[in-house]
Amino acid sequence: MRFLFALLATLLFATPVWAVDVVMNSNGNLQFEPNDITINSGETLHFVNGMLPPHNIIVEGRADLSREALFFSPGQTQDIKFNEAGDYDFFCGHHHAAGMMGKIHVK
Numbered sequence: 289m290r291f292l293f294a295l296l297a298t299l300l301f302a303t304p305v306w307a308v309d310v311v312m313n314s315n316g317n318l319q320f321e322p323n324d325i326t327i328n329s330g331e332t333l334h335f336v337n338g339m340l341p342p343h344n345i346i347v348e349g350r351a352d353l354s355r356e357a358l359f360f361s362p363g364q365t366q367d368i369k370f371n372e373a374g375d376y377d378f379f380c381g382h383h384h385a386a387g388m389m390g391k392i393h394v395k
């Protein structure tokens with residue numbers, strides 16, 4: 289029995305496969321949190337929908353990295369893997385004018 293609990297705990301609380309959680313509006317501010325992100329190439333960002341949806345993720349000039357479909361439900365997630373080093377600007381297409389944007393630096 290103890291073994292099963294240990295196994296379950298390992299499965300449930302294992303180190304996530306992504307590098308950074310990015311919350312889309314966690315507290316009523318129309319922002320990505322964090323919005324200045326540094327990762328290594330090959331790492332993945334895990335976007336989590338927060339409040340005041342809908343939100344999406346547009347990586348400027350990179351349709352392949354963007355997630356244009358709007359998220360309507362809090363808690364929806366989307367992973368984006370960045371394989372190439374560089375600086376990327378990203379924003380929420382629905383709230384760009386409100387300043388919901390950020391930068392991703394891939395080393």
Ligand SMILES: [Cu+2]
Nearest residue numbers: 342343380383
């Ligand atoms: Cu938004």
